[in-house]
Structures are given as structure tokens and as C-alpha cells.
Amino acid sequence: MxxxxxxxxxxxxxxxxxxxxxxxxxxxxxxxxxxxxxxxxxxxxxxxxxxxxxxxxxxxxxxxxxxxxxxxxxxxxxxxxxxxxxxxxxxxxxxxxxxxxxxxxxxxxxxxxxxxxxxxxxxxxxxxxxxxxxxxxxxxxxxxxxxxxxxxxxxxxxxxxxxxxxxxxxxxxxxxxxxxxxxxxxxxADSATNTGGEDPIEQLLKLEAHKVNTVKKAILHFINQSLSSIGLQVSEMDKQFADGVILLLLIGQLEGFFIPLCDFSLTPVSHSEMLHNVTLALDLCNDSGLQVSGVDPQDIVSQDVVATLKVLYILFKKHKGSVDKRDT
The missing domain is CATH 1.10.418.10 (Calponin-like domain)
Structure with missing residues (x-):
């Protein structure tokens, strides 16, 4: 203008x-x-x-x-x-x-x-x-x-x-x-507790490396607890969610969804199949009231660590207590 x-x-x-x-x-x-x-x-x-x-x-x-x-x-x-x-x-x-x-x-x-x-x-x-x-x-x-x-x-x-x-x-x-x-x-209220109301993950990544790793390990432990019942394990958060498959299965486990196999690609090969999976995962989050703002599906497919952590943190924040109770 x-x-x-x-x-x-x-x-x-x-x-x-x-x-x-x-x-x-x-x-x-x-x-x-x-x-x-x-x-x-x-x-x-x-x-x-x-x-x-x-x-x-x-x-x-x-x-x-x-x-x-x-x-x-x-x-x-x-x-x-x-x-x-x-x-x-x-x-x-x-x-x-x-x-x-x-x-x-x-x-x-x-x-x-x-x-x-x-x-x-x-x-x-x-x-x-x-x-x-x-x-x-x-x-x-x-x-x-x-x-x-x-x-x-x-x-x-x-x-x-x-x-x-x-x-x-x-x-x-x-x-x-x-x-x-x-x-x-x-x-x-959650953002307000951080300096300048910044996104908690963006704020986290500005801290010392050992503190970032501590939070990553906590989220990773939560993910593997959640996926243990279906025999899956994640070791590389930055990479293993890029095709959307594990992300969809994780959301299904946590939110109680059954996602028909015909709705997504279980073994995605092409970029478009991965993008479809991740888009579906973010849509399911939004439909469940988990507002994933500022994250583009392409960011997850491209293995953007900030975008991936934002989605995982939202799931971690909502479900950590219920997962801990289930495993005690």
C-alpha cells in the first residue's frame, strides 16, 4: 500500500x-x-x-x-x-x-x-x-x-x-x-508467562543447549510412552515425524481417534503423500480444539525443528498427566 x-x-x-x-x-x-x-x-x-x-x-x-x-x-x-x-x-x-x-x-x-x-x-x-x-x-x-x-x-x-x-x-x-x-x-495465559508473550518453544530454543535437550528428552519420553502400546518407538523427533505417519498414530492414540487407513498413506514415498498426512494431522489437532497456529504442514515435512516441536509440545502439554497416570 x-x-x-x-x-x-x-x-x-x-x-x-x-x-x-x-x-x-x-x-x-x-x-x-x-x-x-x-x-x-x-x-x-x-x-x-x-x-x-x-x-x-x-x-x-x-x-x-x-x-x-x-x-x-x-x-x-x-x-x-x-x-x-x-x-x-x-x-x-x-x-x-x-x-x-x-x-x-x-x-x-x-x-x-x-x-x-x-x-x-x-x-x-x-x-x-x-x-x-x-x-x-x-x-x-x-x-x-x-x-x-x-x-x-x-x-x-x-x-x-x-x-x-x-x-x-x-x-x-x-x-x-x-x-x-x-x-x-x-x-x-500460557504465553504471557514467557518473556514478551513469545511462543514457549521459540523461547525454549533460546536457552542453553543442555536445557533444550532436557525438555526434548521429556517430550520424547512422553511420545514413546504413548506409542508403546502399538509397538512404535521414536529416537529422532526432528526426522521421524516428517512423513506424518507417526504423528497421525500419536494423535490417534492420545485423542482416541481411529483413523481409517484409506484416509492417509501408511508408507508415503512422494512429497505430496507426506504433505497430505501432515495436513490431516494438523486438521485433526484443530478439530480437537488444539490450536496449532503459525505451523505450516510444509514446515513439518521439511523437518523444521521449531514447527515439529510446537505440535509435539501442544500434545505433550494436554496429555502428559493422563499418560503418566495410565502407566503408573
Whole structure:
């Protein structure tokens, strides 16, 4: 997104010419290009995309871009239905601008009732969402996560630099300021106990090698305890989960799933078979309420140690007590 005035939504023309005077006294915020590349912002966007896709998987809806995929109301319509059980009486696919804005108006009315923001605190609007405003879209989605799925980890303290543009009779004024997208308390209670709310595995890997190895051994012991009843043993966590087979069997043992052999490849050879197995494993985790955010199936297949440990740690954290009791 550029800060050139020609790209600011209030000068955007669709069907009719807009009267700039009608915008006098109003302000628009544009994210600075340098902030768009901030790793924290990229991480937040990725988690929100993963959250939407996980929530709407039963609807076969896939979002790739927050800017491009939410403006017409289709995704928000389905999110409102899935998360709050509210069905808005609007057409499924709105093709005209008039239909899209009417649909968005109905959806935002329902969301604003539930998000408890207060008129002075709402940082989105029908016009901003429909104009594909990234800042407003992120503010709305963060508010929805807080309301409907507060256990989802959002990266804390995400801020972006914005240019605030105001049109007045005297001309156009602009100033730079910082916009807070998530506060310091946006991480879950577990993450909050770590420095800066960082993911516990990422925090672990910054410690001394012997401490990292101690935790790895504890997780490995837990894995082998869990798999002992089916005669499997893991010695190399970084490698043996890459094809998804042992990961699926581990999840099945811990969560009480029976996974039909026809649903996955028991002896995967190709990259696509491995990717299918790992994707299925992560989907099963999400379906069980184990939010595996920020992990791509490709990372596991590529033997990424951080991604692999994140998934195993989530299983370890939930089931360690029950496995210990079973073996005593």
C-alpha cells in the first residue's frame, strides 16, 4: 500500500464520481510501507488467515489475503454464522456494490452488538471494510478473536506506523502516528508467562543447549510412552515425524481417534503423500480444539525443528498427566 493520495480510498472511484467536499472533517489512516514488512504484522496476518481457514474449513472457504478476500461480506457472513450462530438474511454471493454494502451493513450491525466496542472505540466501518482497508480489517478480526475464540494466541504488542490524512476546507493535512493492533495482554495465559508473550518453544530454543535437550528428552519420553502400546518407538523427533505417519498414530492414540487407513498413506514415498498426512494431522489437532497456529504442514515435512516441536509440545502439554497416570 502506498501513501500517494491517489491510492487513498476517499479518492477511489468505482461507478460515480465522489465529491471530496463530502469527506471534509473526516480522517483516513494508511499503513506506512515500512510497517507492512514488519515481521510481527506478518505473523499476525498469518495467524488470522489460518484462524479463518480453520474455522471455515467445513464450508470449503479458503482465504489467502485479508485485503482482498473479506471486502464483499462472504467470509464475514460465514464467520458470523459459525462463531455466533447468527444467520444474516442476505444473498450468499453479492456481486453488485449495492448488494455488497447492504450485506456488510447487516453483518457489521450484528457484530457490533456482540463485540462490545462502544461507538467511540470502533476502528472499522462499512466503507473501510468494503474499500479493502487492511488496518480496519485487522482491527475487526482481532476483536472477533477476542470475543469468540479468546484462547487463540495472537502475537502481543503489534504496532504499525500510519499516516493520518484529513481533508478540510483549508486543504489536506497528514501526520504520522503509531496504531496499536494488539496489546501486551493479547497472548494467552500460557504465553504471557514467557518473556514478551513469545511462543514457549521459540523461547525454549533460546536457552542453553543442555536445557533444550532436557525438555526434548521429556517430550520424547512422553511420545514413546504413548506409542508403546502399538509397538512404535521414536529416537529422532526432528526426522521421524516428517512423513506424518507417526504423528497421525500419536494423535490417534492420545485423542482416541481411529483413523481409517484409506484416509492417509501408511508408507508415503512422494512429497505430496507426506504433505497430505501432515495436513490431516494438523486438521485433526484443530478439530480437537488444539490450536496449532503459525505451523505450516510444509514446515513439518521439511523437518523444521521449531514447527515439529510446537505440535509435539501442544500434545505433550494436554496429555502428559493422563499418560503418566495410565502407566503408573
Amino acid at each position: 502506498d501513501t500517494d493520495l491517489s491510492d487513498i480510498p476517499i479518492w477511489h472511484q468505482e461507478e460515480d464520481s465522489l465529491d471530496i467536499e463530502s469527506f471534509q472533517g473526516q480522517k483516513r489512516k494508511i499503513i506506512q510501507p515500512s510497517s507492512l514488512k514488519d515481521p510481527k504484522l506478518e505473523k499476525l496476518k498469518g495467524i488470522l488467515v489460518d484462524w479463518i481457514n480453520s474455522t471455515l474449513k467445513p464450508e470449503h472457504i479458503v482465504v489467502q489475503s485479508l485485503e482482498e478476500d473479506l471486502f464483499d461480506g462472504l467470509v464475514l457472513h460465514h464467520l458470523l454464522s459459525r462463531l455466533a450462530g447468527v444467520h444474516v438474511p442476505a444473498e450468499e454471493i453479492a456481486l453488485t456494490i449495492a448488494a455488497q454494502t447492504r450485506k456488510l451493513e447487516l453483518i457489521l450491525e450484528q457484530l457490533d452488538k456482540r463485540l462490545e466496542q462502544g461507538d467511540s472505540c470502533i476502528k472499522w466501518s462499512l466503507q473501510l471494510i468494503h474499500n479493502k482497508d487492511l488496518l480496519a480489517t485487522i482491527h475487526l478480526l482481532v476483536a472477533m478473536v477476542r470475543c469468540f475464540q479468546p484462547e487463540l494466541d495472537l502475537p502481543p504488542n503489534v504496532k504499525v506506523e500510519v499516516v493520518v490524512v484529513e481533508v478540510s476546507k483549508g486543504g489536506i493535512k497528514s501526520e504520522a502516528q503509531m496504531e496499536v493492533l494488539t496489546g501486551v495482554r493479547d497472548a494467552s
